[in-house]
Amino acid sequence: MNAAPPLPVPAQPAPRMTRQRAAVVEALDGLDDFRSAQQLHEELRTRGDSVGLATVYRTLQALAEAREVDVLRNDEGESLYRRCTRREHHHHLVCRVCGRTVEIDGPTVEAWAAKVGAAQGFSDIDHTVELWGTCADCRA
Amino acid sequence: MNAAPPLPVPAQPAPRMTRQRAAVVEALDGLDDFRSAQQLHEELRTRGDSVGLATVYRTLQALAEAREVDVLRNDEGESLYRRCTRREHHHHLVCRVCGRTVEIDGPTVEAWAAKVGAAQGFSDIDHTVELWGTCADCRA
DNA sequence: GTCAATTTGACAATCATTCTCATCGCGGCT
DNA sequence: AGCCGCGATGAGAATGATTGTCAAATTGAC
Ligand SMILES: [Zn+2]
Ligand SMILES: [Zn+2]
Ligand SMILES: [Zn+2]
Ligand SMILES: [Zn+2]
Numbered sequence: 001m002n003a004a005p006p007l008p009v010p011a012q013p014a015p016r017m018t019r020q021r022a023a024v025v026e027a028l029d030g031l032d033d034f035r036s037a038q039q040l041h042e043e044l045r046t047r048g049d050s051v052g053l054a055t056v057y058r059t060l061q062a063l064a065e066a067r068e069v070d071v072l073r074n075d076e077g078e079s080l081y082r083r084c085t086r087r088e089h090h091h092h093l094v095c096r097v098c099g100r101t102v103e104i105d106g107p108t109v110e111a112w113a114a115k116v117g118a119a120q121g122f123s124d125i126d127h128t129v130e131l132w133g134t135c136a137d138c139r140a
Numbered sequence: 141m142n143a144a145p146p147l148p149v150p151a152q153p154a155p156r157m158t159r160q161r162a163a164v165v166e167a168l169d170g171l172d173d174f175r176s177a178q179q180l181h182e183e184l185r186t187r188g189d190s191v192g193l194a195t196v197y198r199t200l201q202a203l204a205e206a207r208e209v210d211v212l213r214n215d216e217g218e219s220l221y222r223r224c225t226r227r228e229h230h231h232h233l234v235c236r237v238c239g240r241t242v243e244i245d246g247p248t249v250e251a252w253a254a255k256v257g258a259a260q261g262f263s264d265i266d267h268t269v270e271l272w273g274t275c276a277d278c279r280a
Numbered sequence: 281g282t283c284a285a286t287t288t289g290a291c292a293a294t295c296a297t298t299c300t301c302a303t304c305g306c307g308g309c310t
Numbered sequence: 311a312g313c314c315g316c317g318a319t320g321a322g323a324a325t326g327a328t329t330g331t332c333a334a335a336t337t338g339a340c
Contacts, residue, residue, distance in 0.1 A: 009248055016286060016337055038327075052289040057328065073151050077217045077296090078327070093260055111270055120233055120242050122273030129269050132245045133262030142295065156317060178296075192320040217327090218296070249285050 015062060023049035024059045025083070033099040034072060034080035072130055095135035106133065156203055163189035164199045165223075174212060174220035198205040212270055235275035244271065
């Protein structure tokens, strides 16, 4: 049996390493909760690693597509990004007050979602699951 | 034991009944899947019950706050509205192709969400759960 | 180094949603 | 039925996040 053909699924050409991309990734690594593109842009400017706003948006999109960062939408519809610890599929529990984020593993929901979807005759089931709450430190 | 005090939680003054509000509700009743404010506005114009776009937005917001309609965000961030059958808390399974929607009851997730949140020391746990898939009629 | 292909960034353009404010009409009262 | 106060309406302007444009700057392979 020969080796598998070269690269059946190269998908994207692998992005170039630029100062800007490195700065965005570094900033994300330094933060611990979800941030918007605008906030990241500001953060970078403060650090002195200034990057154009459009570039911040493009970089975050690329990182998201490459599954390097997670994305979620706040209640105002803005996209928030975060570099998570685990790269596998997971969910989040976010403090609606301070933004503190906990990565959640949900074998229970995973199974539930697949089961319910199948029961209705749907295929390629995908799901959106996010948890919001007030963390211990933010109690009144 | 006396009757409970008059109205401890009147909240909102109850909106006035206007031709516009009635038209929006009627249109929603006639539809079966989630629609955006813009789509509703167009639908109304087609029906001849033309209503100003701003009014459509305001009415949908009010209906949503009154829990008369359900809201969810599509992947582009637009708000979609739907008049659901059950008024109690529930979730949805939406066909990503044709929009066909099924109301889902999820005692399993409800419990899971509360449990996970508490385990992390969070309180007032709230959750976002939506399922997406391809319905039987939309298979290739 | 050289050079083609990418990437960047200042700025314009989109586009859903919200705001403004003069006008309209619902509904409680007589 | 007529009166009236105030919420509701709508045309258009304003907002604000995100995307598009395109010339100039960089990257990475040879
Ligand atoms: Zn907190
Ligand atoms: Zn999951
Ligand atoms: Zn379908
Ligand atoms: Zn639920």
